[in-house]
Amino acid sequence: MNDTLANTEKKTAYILTLPAVLLVFSIILFPIFANVWISFKEVELKDIRIPEPRAKKIVKSISDEPSKIKILYKLRNSSLIQEIRDVSFEDNFPKNFEIENLDSRCSYEKYHLKCEFGNWPPKYRENFQVIFATNNESKIDKKNLKSIKPKLDGKSDNILLNTNFTLKNFKKVLFENEFVDLILTTFYYTFFGTVGSIVFGILTAQMVNQKFYGRTFMRSVLLFPYVAPVVALAYTWELLLDPNSGTLNSLLLNYQIIETPINLLGQKYIEISILGFDFKLRLALTTVIMFEIWRYFPLAFLFILARLQAIPKELYEAADVDGASPFQKFFNITLPQITAVISILFMIRFIWNFNKFEDVFLLTGGASGTRTLPINVYQQGFAISDIGMGSAVSIVIVVLLLMFMFFYFKLLGKRVDEN
């Protein structure tokens, strides 16, 4: 009795979870493995289209013989690089159509034309023509003839499915792709973006945790950058920062703070001298990091605020009795209470910033020293249209990500053990 109940429960559970699991696995897990496969292949964007035999049907009347009609098929292989084997061709015709000159490759039975064209090499083209005779010229309906589409079929290799593998992509990624620079840029972007958003998150959470008029409104406003669409925000920022007529540069020029406009998103380095030392700051990267901080600190804010509101009031009351100053309270009560949240946030934001594509893509497109790993995936795969290379860079991302996660769960496990 109990056993069958458990069995039905199991069955129900599988039925309930199966659709979701299948979908997630086919759209998320399968592509990750497919990436491994593609990254060992030399594939370009144009190769992934499956070659198709195509035919364009043209109907022509013959001027001095109105009862006859000529049909021209412009046949071609859609692929420029791949062969199509065993091309077959079929087309239907109205009754009373009799064929005049039957091609040796074809047969005509019951108003049904069938041809075997054999193998088509890449770029193959042929003008294939048939002439029909009818007993009644008025019955020829050209439009109807044209609307019947011929059926073509053929076999071809799918370049993705063959077993030619190469290590070329990975060699290129590691040695010909300014790999060190790529990793460093990604690291700067990720690390400073994460730290910045957490610092701003702490400041704003601490701020909103005080009592003041318009506090709920302030809380909504602080979340605006996080919920608004990235496209709109990125273009607004681009207009604000534009060197020619952007608002920021116009304002700074107007107040005579700068003499020439600064191209904040298009300039790789800027020379800064502090205390006699000359620094070279990566300007465009810094701007992009600023945008990232601006857009993602609300998440840190939300988390830390939730934690702050859960801190027991008694702790602060006790501190007041002991005569602690506001800063002592912050450093000795608040900070220790939020370290756990901060470490989780750091990891989550680190992983997500590491993978962030849209923000950089929309602001700079990866130019002027803002090329991060995700941007490189896009550049390799779609701008240079080398799918194999793009996949290889994706694999680098996945491997690094797995390493982060490994450390993360190890740290998390340690924390759980301690408690």
Place this chain on the structure above:
Amino acid sequence: MRTKNTILFSFISTFFLIFLISIWKILSTLQGLSINSFNIEILFIFGFLISLAHLGIGGRVKSFYKSVIFSFIFVICDGYLIQKLPIWYNVGVFLIIYFFTNKISKYSFTSLKEEHSTQVILFDFLTLFGILFFSFVILFPFYMMLVTSFKTQIALLVNPLDFSINFGQDIKDLFKSYFVIFKSYKFGKYIVTSTIVSVGTVIITLLFAIPAAYAVARLNFFGKTFLSTSILIIYMFPAIVLVIPLYTIFSQLGLRNSIEGLLIVYTATTLPVAIYMLQGYFKSIPKELEEAAILDKLSWFGIITKIIIPLSIPAISSVALYVFMIAWNEFLFSLMFLDNPNSFTLSRAIQYLSGDAETPRQYLMAGSVVVTLPVLFIFVYFEKYLVSGLTAGSVKG
């Protein structure tokens, strides 16, 4: 101690005042006033004097009269004698000084003598400063987005700092950019596509997620823990590593440039977090209700539709809103999968618009306003639900 605190207080409050006035000056400049410097030195002297005078006068004059007097003196000196600016600017300055003197009215010589008063002052002013700074930094881009969409190309070229909106003009001229993007750029169609995609994603996600979440929350089966942990790990995997394989597969299946393709991908990417959020809530529903239902011979379908769903409307709405927001804002997949303008979503359409260097920026901003407004509206209106969604779904970038 008192002198030190007095000086510190005056300094900090002065900086706060300078900051307030500077923001006001920037906003006024953007309304077309020609203000060419912040006059920080004068502001500094005035602010310092006001703070000191406030402490000196103390409680001898009612704080309301005190505020009004300070404001008047400041406005007359700064606005009329030095800069000669229009009335509305000076009214703004008047209100700012009034606000400022009200803010500092709680400080007096006695309060400056208290323990830790230096830090209390610092803390208080940092909070004030933070509220102002963050409101400005966050709202400014949104404000610029909105006002740019009402300007014309010529007006912006003549004076790139004049963002004042002339409400006297014809409605048609005022909303010209919006008319143009809806007429010539088919934004109406894109709104429909975006809505179909987002709402469709919400419906399909819920259809898949509710049963799965119920199973994870309530039923015992082999692989349950594996499933619930892998949900989260899968969710950490970024869209960018899925793009190339999905692109090749979708091209070969002919799913690119189709709403169906987007729906499949969006549903798959939002499912893990939806399941995670829902199962947490389902676990909190008392089990006794279902046990009674089982005695009544209700099937699992009956249990879910008659008990679980009615009881978890708040959680379901927050998942729905959160998924809607993700789908509406999504950009990467729509960039990769859509290259036919007939099947664009709003985000993709704006990106396409910006690809043409000739597109005037007010059209771009009008498009941005169109894509941003629904999300912000939903967010403000349903904030309670969305915030819980954001916190639970925080694994999402």
